[in-house]
Amino acid sequence: MFPADLKYTKDHEWLKPAGDGTATVGITAYAQDALGDVVFVDLPEVGASFAEGEEFGTVESVKTVSELNMPAAGAVLKVNETLGDHPEAVNEDPYGKGWMVKIKLSGELAGLLDAKAYEALVNSESH
Amino acid sequence: MSELMKTPLNAAHRALNAKMVDFGGWDMPVQYPAGIIAEHETVRTKAGLFDVSHMGEIRVKGPGALALVEHLTPNAVSSLALGQIHYTAFLYENGTFVDDLLVYREGEDEFLLVVNAGNSDKDFAWVQQHAKGYDCTVVNESPATGQIALQGPLALAILQPLTATPLAPIGYYYFTHGEVAGFKCLISRTGYTGEDGFELYCAAADTEAIWNAVMAAGTPQGLLPAGLGCRNTLRLECKMALYGHEIDDTIHALEAGLGWIVKLDHGPFIGREALLAAKSAPALRKLVGFRTFEKRDIARDHMDIVQNGQKLGFVTSAAPSPTCGFNLGLAYVPTELAKVGTRIQVDIRGRAVDAEVIPTPFYKRQK
Numbered sequence: 001m002f003p004a005d006l007k008y009t010k011d012h013e014w015l016k017p018a019g020d021g022t023a024t025v026g027i028t029a030y031a032q033d034a035l036g037d038v039v040f041v042d043l044p045e046v047g048a049s050f051a052e053g054e055e056f057g058t059v060e061s062v063k064t065v066s067e068l069n070m071p072a073a074g075a076v077l078k079v080n081e082t083l084g085d086h087p088e089a090v091n092e093d094p095y096g097k098g099w100m101v102k103i104k105l106s107g108e109l110a111g112l113l114d115a116k117a118y119e120a121l122v123n124s125e126s127h
Numbered sequence: 128m129s130e131l132m133k134t135p136l137n138a139a140h141r142a143l144n145a146k147m148v149d150f151g152g153w154d155m156p157v158q159y160p161a162g163i164i165a166e167h168e169t170v171r172t173k174a175g176l177f178d179v180s181h182m183g184e185i186r187v188k189g190p191g192a193l194a195l196v197e198h199l200t201p202n203a204v205s206s207l208a209l210g211q212i213h214y215t216a217f218l219y220e221n222g223t224f225v226d227d228l229l230v231y232r233e234g235e236d237e238f239l240l241v242v243n244a245g246n247s248d249k250d251f252a253w254v255q256q257h258a259k260g261y262d263c264t265v266v267n268e269s270p271a272t273g274q275i276a277l278q279g280p281l282a283l284a285i286l287q288p289l290t291a292t293p294l295a296p297i298g299y300y301y302f303t304h305g306e307v308a309g310f311k312c313l314i315s316r317t318g319y320t321g322e323d324g325f326e327l328y329c330a331a332a333d334t335e336a337i338w339n340a341v342m343a344a345g346t347p348q349g350l351l352p353a354g355l356g357c358r359n360t361l362r363l364e365c366k367m368a369l370y371g372h373e374i375d376d377t378i379h380a381l382e383a384g385l386g387w388i389v390k391l392d393h394g395p396f397i398g399r400e401a402l403l404a405a406k407s408a409p410a411l412r413k414l415v416g417f418r419t420f421e422k423r424d425i426a427r428d429h430m431d432i433v434q435n436g437q438k439l440g441f442v443t444s445a446a447p448s449p450t451c452g453f454n455l456g457l458a459y460v461p462t463e464l465a466k467v468g469t470r471i472q473v474d475i476r477g478r479a480v481d482a483e484v485i486p487t488p489f490y491k492r493q494k
């Protein structure tokens with residue numbers, strides 16, 4: 001159900017390590033489904049640094065708003081500018097066109113869930 | 128957690144892959160797979176079908192029924208013709224809201240009161256408590272009654288082939304009795320979306336068959352099932368009040384901009400003295416519509432209206448508006464800030480964001 005090559009947080013972000021010390025971050029299919037139609041994604045400036053778990057932005061849907069928290073410490077290399085005009089990409093393609101930021105990791109990855117553990121978490125939340 | 132209440136359409140919603148939420152103790156669809164924006168736009172341009180079976184129905188009948196309903200509500204009940212409906216409220220002595228409701232005049236001595244789901248038990252108790260001394264019966268018909276709302280410009284075209292009752296002659300806020308898809312219904316030309324449409328009240332056991340018949344008739348014309356998510360954005364664009372937001376037991380009817388349902392010269396009713404007094408004094412606060420200017424500035428329910436760090440008022444309902452294409456909301460503000468064009472600020476998670484008071488309703492259908 002959830003891509004096996006990604007790491008997950010308990011707050012429903014995903015992180016995809018590129019293998020060169022950088023990683024891409026977004027929210028999971030479960031998160032976008034819970035939010036409903038996404039209408040705005042507030043993303044940080046390139047160059048901003050965040051601690052693990054720190055809020056780096058917000059995602060707004062028609063009915064609610066949710067914080068985005070960094071799955072790992074790092075500095076922002078790139079933000080997904082296309083979400084400005086096409087926030088619906090977060091709903092349509094959360095692991096692809098709906099990515100949010102690329103970061104340079106400043107430490108080791110720790111405490112993230114693999115797909116199986118994340119799926120178990122989601123199943124426990126939705127039942 | 129106690130078990131959520133279910134409408135007769137619960138299985139139908141699940142079969143349609145609805146996203147279900149706890150809405151005031153009811154297990155209700157917030158949206159279907161199309162999503163809130165698509166459902167909202169479909170109601171504005173075609174038609175949407177809503178399950179509103181959770182609403183409460185209270186029947187008051189007998190020689191004392193008219194006098195009781197007049198005692199309990201501020202609108203002019205005796206002016207209602209048979210088959211006519213009006214919007215009104217139950218008020219406390221201080222003029223604040225027990226609930227808002229629709230009154231249907233079924234007969235000279237018979238009224239159907241349609242109340243909010245979450246207030247249904249409180250309302251029934253309120254009516255019963257005041258019925259002493261009035262020669263009438265008060266029956267809670269909610270559990271036995273299903274209700275679906277077909278809303279949108281295609282509503283009449285979709286519904287007419289399913290009933291022998293001519294629908295076009297039913298005026299806005301009028302109703303009749305007839306059959307839809309072979310089942311007895313109260314057919315009401317009302318709704319909570321700002322579009323033309325019909326609300327069908329039926330026996331709980333018949334609700335699913337009627338729902339399926341309307342879906343089958345309307346799907347080729349673009350009808351979608353529509354959830355509570357778009358019901359909220361649709362009513363917000365039309366500045367229709369929602370209990371717990373624009374109205375509650377701390378806000379009186381005149382502040383809420385509902386002076387038009389308060390007929391002070393129409394004889395005594397609960398809350399009249401307080402509203403007479405309120406009317407003779409300057410209003411301290413008013414319900415206004417506002418918009419923000421940046422895409423990111425999305426106000427939400429219960430946020431503060433601020434100025435120089437001081438809280439001046441509060442947002443009652445707010446959302447990105449699918450029809451208007453900008454972010455809007457309703458808020459209580461001091462009267463001096465209530466004029467259209469006034470700049471106000473909303474505290475959005477610690478940011479004081481510029482907003483402007485704009486005319487309401489935000490959306491009005493072209494007739």
